[in-house]
Amino acid sequence: MAEPVIKGWCPGALRPMLSGDGWVVRLRPPEGRLSPQQASGIARLALEFGNGVIGLSVRANIHLRGVIEQGIGQLVERLDGLGLIDETHDAEERRNIVLTPFWSSEDGIVRLAAALAASMTASDAPRLPAKFGFAIDCGPIPVLSGVPADIRLERGADGGLICRASGVASGARVSADTAVDTMLALANWFVQSGGITGHRGRMTSHIARGAVLPEIFTEAMAQSASTFSPKPGPVAAGVLVGFEFGQVPADMLRTLSDMGALRVTPWRMLLIEGVSATPDLPGLVTRANDPMLRVIACTGAPGCLQAEQPTRALAKSLAPHLPDDAVLHVSGCAKGCAHAGPAPLTLTAQANGFDLIRHGTARDRPQRRGLTAEFLAANPAILREAP
Ligand code: SF4
Structure with missing residues (x-):
């Protein structure tokens, strides 16, 4: 059996990757959200520079595929005009943060995600492997347990905020004020305790190899693990809609952008903010039993x-x-x-x-x-x- 090539890095907007159908440009929408203007802009650019289809990934990223090499510079410039490009490739790579799409304007989750992104893109941020990521999952129940991440911010069994390493059933008690510093401390511990070998390394394997966490990360129990199963349909913040294989045709993205801002989920669905009725569009997956x-x-x-x-x-x-x-x-x-x-x-x-x-x-x-x-x-x- 041919072994797959493990590159150890993922394509970004500032480091596109050549694939069989052209270049792949990956976007990480800040705080996992696209304004109507950003979403319609991406739809336009996917038609102009790519193959006209926008891919949604399991890390809540967006992929533009089939981009021609000569168009990459102009595409990135236009994406930058939409506020979707980081200062450097390093910053883009380190901003590997997924947040629950079910946040509300009062719960502080977006503020925490923005503060973590600012810390991770600072020059003194821990130098983590490209795939090392964070999950901000502090709604009433965890919904990102099935999403790859190395450091998780969640509600513990007693309802308080905890920061924990993936693969460990306990974590450190934190507050909204201490959460980001504690996540950074855990990331620094991972680096200093030898979690990285040859530019690669993940938290669960590091723990499985016997690395012992600092004591504060054992002080509060996590909620019991449950596998959240997202379904299309109305939710508190709007309506979740799905797409075959997470592929959104550009004209559909433009139509959805007319309805409201879009939250990008790690389940290859979009959450249309502020709407209550599921749109009836050909090709949209809207039935929970589809x-x-x-x-x-x-x-x-x-x-x-x-x-x-x-x-x-x-x-x-x-x-x-x-x-x-x-x-x-x-x-x-x-x-x-x-x-x-x-x-x-x-x-x-x-x-x-x-x-x-x-x-x-x-x-x-x-x-x-x-x-x-x-x-x-x-x-x-x-x-x-x-x-
Ligand atoms: S996209 Fe599919 S075929 Fe390509 S490397 Fe990944 S698993 Fe293999």
């Missing part, structure tokens, strides 16, 4: 240079045949970019077809090998067979 919400697929071939097979057409054809409540992850290679964790069903592309993995990740041991896309499309019942 089978497309239970299939995940990366770009696949030909868009990704590492992909062994196309992924999304197969995933879409299999969606209606999935067992109840099962999630299917179709991955163009063993890297599993679209879903790092295990899934009930995973199809991992190989040169000769797909491996079928049950209750594992894209790189785990398969139960079946060499299943071609044609065979799977003609025999979807294979997904319902007992292991």
Whole structure:
């Protein structure tokens, strides 16, 4: 099996990455929110410089794909005019913060995210690996437990704010005034205690290797872990809407931007602020039981240079045949970019077809090998067979 190439970095606006369908430019909207003007501007630029589709990532980033090399400079300049470009690539990379999209104007969550972003983009910020990230998840219940992050700000079991390392069931008690400093202290501890090897390192592996946290990070218990399952529909702050494979056509983004500001979620959905009725637009995923919400697929071939097979057409054809409540992850290679964790069903592309993995990740041991896309499309019942 060909091993996927692990680059250890992600594309940014100031460091685009070449893919099979052109350059990828990634944006991290400040505080995870696009004003109507920013959203309609991105839609316009995706048509002018890219392939006209805006991708939503599991880290609440936005991807413009299919960008031609000669257009990158002008695209970045126009994005800068929309307030979406950091001062430097370093600052862009370190501002790796996901916040709960369910914040309200009174709860202080946006202020905390902005303060953390300011600290992480300062010249004296800890030098963390590119994928090292923060989750600000301090609503009444955690909703970002399934989202990759290394340091989490949450409500503890007693309702107070805690800062904890991912992979540890306790954390330090903090207040809104001490939260950012405590998160930075934990990040500095990670660096100084040897969490980084060769520019890479994640908190959970560091802890699993036996690193011992400072005592203050054991003083308060986290809430019991629960997997939040977001569904399209009305929420307190507006309406959540989904998109097939997190791909938003530019004209749809422009239409949504007319309705209000948009919060970018890590579930490949957008939250339209301040509306109460779900929009009725062709292609928008608005039903909580839509089978497309239970299939995940990366770009696949030909868009990704590492992909062994196309992924999304197969995933879409299999969606209606999935067992109840099962999630299917179709991955163009063993890297599993679209879903790092295990899934009930995973199809991992190989040169000769797909491996079928049950209750594992894209790189785990398969139960079946060499299943071609044609065979799977003609025999979807294979997904319902007992292991
Ligand atoms: S998982 Fe998909 S997107 Fe990621 S490298 Fe492999 S083929 Fe490309």
